[in-house]
Amino acid sequence: MLVPQGEIPPKTTITVTVGPSFEECLDITWSTDPPSAASCFDEFVIEMVIDHNRGRHGEDEKRLAPAKDAMVKRVSMGTDRNACIQNMPSGRHFLVAVVAKLRGAVKVRGSWTPALTLAPQSRKTPICGFDPLGNPRRDCKGCPCPGYVGHAWNANTVEKSRCRRCGCEYTSHVLVETQEILDRRTKDARKYLQREPLVELPPEAIDWEERECLMWFGTEGRFHPRTALGGSLPSTAHGSHGHARRVSVVTPTTEARQHFHRQLWGCFTAQTWSDKELVVVETYVNKSSEFLDEVAKQDSRLIHLKFQCKPGQDWSIGTKRNMCAHVASGELLANFDDDDLYAPAYLTTLVSAMEEQSAQAITLSGWYVFHAGPREWKFCDPIAWGLTKGHDESDDAVRSWAYGYGFSYVFRRQAGLDFFYEDVNFGEDFLFMSQLQRRKGPRSVALFHDDFGICAHIQHGANTSDSIPLRDVPREEASDLAVTELGAHFERGLLAAGHESLEAVLQEPSRERRRRVTAHLCGGDWPGGTRPARVAVVECAVGATVAEFLAALERELGEKCEGAEVYRVPPAHALVSRAGAAPASVAERDDLAASVLGIAFLADLPEAKEHLEPETKSGRQWRKLLETAKCPLESWSRIDLRTKQLWLLPPAAADNTEVHGDAQREEFVIVRGAHKKSSAKALKGVSNFQVRLPTGADVATLRFVLGRSLPATAKVLADGPKGDSITLKDTDLVPEAITVTDFKFSRTYFVHMSQKQTIEAMTMIRAFLRKPETQAKVLALEAEAGGNRFAFSLLVSRMYQQEAYPAISRRNGFPDDALDAEVFPHLIGNHLRSNIDISFLWMEVEVLGRQWSGAEDGLNHVNWFREERGVPPVCSWQEFYEWVSPIEMNRLEALDHLRRDFGDLLQPL
Structure with a gap:
C-alpha cells in the first residue's frame, strides 16, 4: 500500500550500509523500513564524525555514539539514497548516520555506523597508477583526484576497478600512453x-x-x-622507513681506493651498535675489490654492488650515495668514507645524540684531522673559525663548512629517499642537507662537536674535500682519542697504505687509557656533614662520564659525593681563583671557558678582536659558546680531553643554582597564544597564554604540551601572508604567535621538557626521595591517608609541589608554578616509551614514593625495553611488588641492587 506524501509510518527506521573503503571517499547507501517510507521525506542528511576509538567498539557497536563535543560534518543528499562523499581525510575511522527530514524538521534518525578511509601507506606500489587492464591513468575527470590509484583486484570484485583514492571508476581517469609519460x-x-x-x-x-x-x-x-x-x-x-633500530653504513668507492677497503671493514665491524649492515657501491675499470668480494660471500651484513665503467666515465658520488640509500634496509643511514677512522662508539654516540634532539639527521660540527704526509693532528671547528672572520653560525659560508662534510652524516633512511643527492662529485653533501633543512626546518639537522675523537678525518692528498685546520693537537691529546680504541680490533697492517703512522697511535688491546683530573670541592654541606673547600687528584678512564668520575672521587676521598654539581668552569659564587680564595673576575672565567673549548688562541688573532666585540653578531655567538662551557655537566656527560680540572658544588648549593643545564644549552622559543572565544559562556576562560617550546617545534608538539587544555577539535591559527588567518597542520612549524579556537584550562604558562631535562628532573626527585627524612615523611603521609590510595597520592603530590618541583623549575628557568601533579607526569609520559633511563627512574621514584600504580607502569616499560633488546625482563610485577612493598624493606638498598643487576642498558647515575 502506498503511503501518502507527508504521512510517515510509525516505527520507521533507517539502515546505513557502508560500501568498499577508499582513501579519500566514503561510499554510503541507506534504506528505510518500510521501504515505502522513503518517499515521505524531502531530504536526507549524512552526518559524520571522527571515531577516536578507531573502530575498536567490540560488543558495544549497537550503542555507538560520538562524544558530546564532537565536531559533526553534515552533507545534504536531497532525496538520493546513496552517496560518495569525497575529499575525506585518509587513514581515519568515522561514525556515520543518516537523518530523514520533512520540511526542515528531523523526523527519523538512523543509528551510528562505523566507516573508515584507507591509508596511502598501505598501497601496493607496483599497481599504483595502472587500471585493471594494465593501462596508466592520470587525473580524474569527475573529481579533483590527481591520479588513479589501483587496487589488488580480480574479476569477481568489480569495486576493485574503482580508484583506491577517490572511488571513481577507472574509466573516469584520463588514459595516458606509457611512452608519452x-x-x-x-x-x-x-x-x-x-x-x-x-x-x-x-x-x-x-x-x-x-x-x-x-x-x-x-x-x-x-x-x-x-x-x-x-x-x-x-x-x-619493513617499509620505506627501514628495519627499526638497524643502522646501514653506506660507502661509495672506486677501484683506485681498494687499498682502503680492509680499513673500512675493520671500522664497521668494530662498531658497538649491534644491528648493522655495510652497503658499498663500487665502480671499477679493470677489477672489483677482491677483499669485499670475499667478505660478501661469508658475511651477509655486507652488500657489495659493483659496476664496471669505461675509463673516464665513472658515476658521480651523489648518484652512488642515492644507490646506497635505495638498497639499504636500516631505519638509519651512516656515511662512512673508506679512508677515515670511526671509533667503536661512533654510531652509538651519534644516533643517541640525533634521537635526543628529535632530528632527521646529524653531522659533526667539529672534528679531528690527521694529515698523513707530515703526520700531524689538527682540530677543525668551522663555526669557531668563522667567528674570527666575522661570520656567525647563520652565515652561508659557515653553514657550508659546518653542514657540508658528508663523511660524518647520520640520517633517517626516509630522509635519504625523500631528499636525494645531486648527480655531482663535489658539494653534493651540503646540497642534500640544505634541502632537508628547507623542507623539515633548520632544527631537523643536529650538530655534534666531537670533543672525544670518535672520528678521525684523514687528509692524504686524494680527498674530494679539504678541512679547515684550526689548532694543533698535541701528541698527548691525540693518544687519548676514542679512535685509538680501534687498536683492539685492527690487525697489524690493516690500515691503508699511507696511514701506517696511525698504527703508533692506535692503542694496544691490553692497554687501558687512564688520565688524571684535578677536583676542586667547594666548601659546604656535603653528605655526611659540613666540609671545607679542598682539592683532590683523581685517576679515571679516558672518556669517563661524570658519574664514573664521581665514583672514582668517592673512592679517593672515602666519602660520598652524591648529588654534587660538576662544572668545567666554576660558578662565579664558588670559584677559588688561581691566586687564592678570592672569587675570579668575569674575564678570568671567560678565559677558563675558552681554554676548555679549545678556542682561547682565537681571541689573540689580529683579525679576531674587532669581530668578537660583544655588539657584533659573531661576538654574541662567541659569548654563547663561552656560556655553554660554564653550564654544569650531566651525570652521563663524558669529560672531554681538554678538561684537566673540575669544580664541584655540594648538593644543597647545587639545588639553589638557577638556570643551568638544558635551560641554556637548548634553544627554545616562547610562543604567545590567544584564545579566540566563540561564545559569551567562554568569556570567563583564559584569553592569553604562553608556551615554551624547543626551537623548530611543530604543531603536534604544541598540542602535546597543551594537553587537555587544547581539545583535539580545536584549530591552531596563525596570521597569513595577506593578514588573514590560516589553519596550521600538525606538521607545520609553530610561529611566535598563534590563536586557538578552543581552550579549556586556567593555566597560562606551559613548558616542554626534553629527554635530558626529564632525566635530570627525575634524578633530582630520586635524590630528594632517597633522603632519610623524606622516606620517613612518605611513610607518615601513607599512615595519615589511612589506606586511601587516592588520598595518599594527593598528599605525595602536594609534597612534590612544595619541595621538589620548585627546584626543577628554577634549574630550567621555568616559572615556579610551571610544574604540578598533573603537568609533570604528562611531560614524563611523553618519554617513557622512548627512553629506558626515564622508565627506570620513573619506576624508582614511584617505588620510593610508594605509588604502586606508577611503579607497575615503570616496570612494564623497563621490561618492554629489555625484551626489545633481546635480554630477559627484570621480573613480574607481582614478584616485584612483594619484594619492595613491605614497610620494613630498605627500598634504597633494593633499588641499588636492582640497578646493579639490571643496569646493563642504563646510563650510569
Whole structure:
C-alpha cells in the first residue's frame, strides 16, 4: 500500500550500509523500513564524525555514539539514497548516520555506523597508477583526484576497478600512453641533469619515482632500481622507513681506493651498535675489490654492488650515495668514507645524540684531522673559525663548512629517499642537507662537536674535500682519542697504505687509557656533614662520564659525593681563583671557558678582536659558546680531553643554582597564544597564554604540551601572508604567535621538557626521595591517608609541589608554578616509551614514593625495553611488588641492587 506524501509510518527506521573503503571517499547507501517510507521525506542528511576509538567498539557497536563535543560534518543528499562523499581525510575511522527530514524538521534518525578511509601507506606500489587492464591513468575527470590509484583486484570484485583514492571508476581517469609519460620524464631529466644523450627508460619505469629515474639515467641504465637486489625496491619488508633500530653504513668507492677497503671493514665491524649492515657501491675499470668480494660471500651484513665503467666515465658520488640509500634496509643511514677512522662508539654516540634532539639527521660540527704526509693532528671547528672572520653560525659560508662534510652524516633512511643527492662529485653533501633543512626546518639537522675523537678525518692528498685546520693537537691529546680504541680490533697492517703512522697511535688491546683530573670541592654541606673547600687528584678512564668520575672521587676521598654539581668552569659564587680564595673576575672565567673549548688562541688573532666585540653578531655567538662551557655537566656527560680540572658544588648549593643545564644549552622559543572565544559562556576562560617550546617545534608538539587544555577539535591559527588567518597542520612549524579556537584550562604558562631535562628532573626527585627524612615523611603521609590510595597520592603530590618541583623549575628557568601533579607526569609520559633511563627512574621514584600504580607502569616499560633488546625482563610485577612493598624493606638498598643487576642498558647515575 502506498503511503501518502507527508504521512510517515510509525516505527520507521533507517539502515546505513557502508560500501568498499577508499582513501579519500566514503561510499554510503541507506534504506528505510518500510521501504515505502522513503518517499515521505524531502531530504536526507549524512552526518559524520571522527571515531577516536578507531573502530575498536567490540560488543558495544549497537550503542555507538560520538562524544558530546564532537565536531559533526553534515552533507545534504536531497532525496538520493546513496552517496560518495569525497575529499575525506585518509587513514581515519568515522561514525556515520543518516537523518530523514520533512520540511526542515528531523523526523527519523538512523543509528551510528562505523566507516573508515584507507591509508596511502598501505598501497601496493607496483599497481599504483595502472587500471585493471594494465593501462596508466592520470587525473580524474569527475573529481579533483590527481591520479588513479589501483587496487589488488580480480574479476569477481568489480569495486576493485574503482580508484583506491577517490572511488571513481577507472574509466573516469584520463588514459595516458606509457611512452608519452616516459618521454616527458626523459625530457625533464635531460634539462635537470644537463646531459646528452640519456639511456631510454624501460616500460616499467612508468611507476618509478623521480629519484629512481635519475639513478637510471645517472648510471646509464646499468642500475635497475626495482631489481638491484633481486627483489622489489625501494620498500623493504619493513617499509620505506627501514628495519627499526638497524643502522646501514653506506660507502661509495672506486677501484683506485681498494687499498682502503680492509680499513673500512675493520671500522664497521668494530662498531658497538649491534644491528648493522655495510652497503658499498663500487665502480671499477679493470677489477672489483677482491677483499669485499670475499667478505660478501661469508658475511651477509655486507652488500657489495659493483659496476664496471669505461675509463673516464665513472658515476658521480651523489648518484652512488642515492644507490646506497635505495638498497639499504636500516631505519638509519651512516656515511662512512673508506679512508677515515670511526671509533667503536661512533654510531652509538651519534644516533643517541640525533634521537635526543628529535632530528632527521646529524653531522659533526667539529672534528679531528690527521694529515698523513707530515703526520700531524689538527682540530677543525668551522663555526669557531668563522667567528674570527666575522661570520656567525647563520652565515652561508659557515653553514657550508659546518653542514657540508658528508663523511660524518647520520640520517633517517626516509630522509635519504625523500631528499636525494645531486648527480655531482663535489658539494653534493651540503646540497642534500640544505634541502632537508628547507623542507623539515633548520632544527631537523643536529650538530655534534666531537670533543672525544670518535672520528678521525684523514687528509692524504686524494680527498674530494679539504678541512679547515684550526689548532694543533698535541701528541698527548691525540693518544687519548676514542679512535685509538680501534687498536683492539685492527690487525697489524690493516690500515691503508699511507696511514701506517696511525698504527703508533692506535692503542694496544691490553692497554687501558687512564688520565688524571684535578677536583676542586667547594666548601659546604656535603653528605655526611659540613666540609671545607679542598682539592683532590683523581685517576679515571679516558672518556669517563661524570658519574664514573664521581665514583672514582668517592673512592679517593672515602666519602660520598652524591648529588654534587660538576662544572668545567666554576660558578662565579664558588670559584677559588688561581691566586687564592678570592672569587675570579668575569674575564678570568671567560678565559677558563675558552681554554676548555679549545678556542682561547682565537681571541689573540689580529683579525679576531674587532669581530668578537660583544655588539657584533659573531661576538654574541662567541659569548654563547663561552656560556655553554660554564653550564654544569650531566651525570652521563663524558669529560672531554681538554678538561684537566673540575669544580664541584655540594648538593644543597647545587639545588639553589638557577638556570643551568638544558635551560641554556637548548634553544627554545616562547610562543604567545590567544584564545579566540566563540561564545559569551567562554568569556570567563583564559584569553592569553604562553608556551615554551624547543626551537623548530611543530604543531603536534604544541598540542602535546597543551594537553587537555587544547581539545583535539580545536584549530591552531596563525596570521597569513595577506593578514588573514590560516589553519596550521600538525606538521607545520609553530610561529611566535598563534590563536586557538578552543581552550579549556586556567593555566597560562606551559613548558616542554626534553629527554635530558626529564632525566635530570627525575634524578633530582630520586635524590630528594632517597633522603632519610623524606622516606620517613612518605611513610607518615601513607599512615595519615589511612589506606586511601587516592588520598595518599594527593598528599605525595602536594609534597612534590612544595619541595621538589620548585627546584626543577628554577634549574630550567621555568616559572615556579610551571610544574604540578598533573603537568609533570604528562611531560614524563611523553618519554617513557622512548627512553629506558626515564622508565627506570620513573619506576624508582614511584617505588620510593610508594605509588604502586606508577611503579607497575615503570616496570612494564623497563621490561618492554629489555625484551626489545633481546635480554630477559627484570621480573613480574607481582614478584616485584612483594619484594619492595613491605614497610620494613630498605627500598634504597633494593633499588641499588636492582640497578646493579639490571643496569646493563642504563646510563650510569
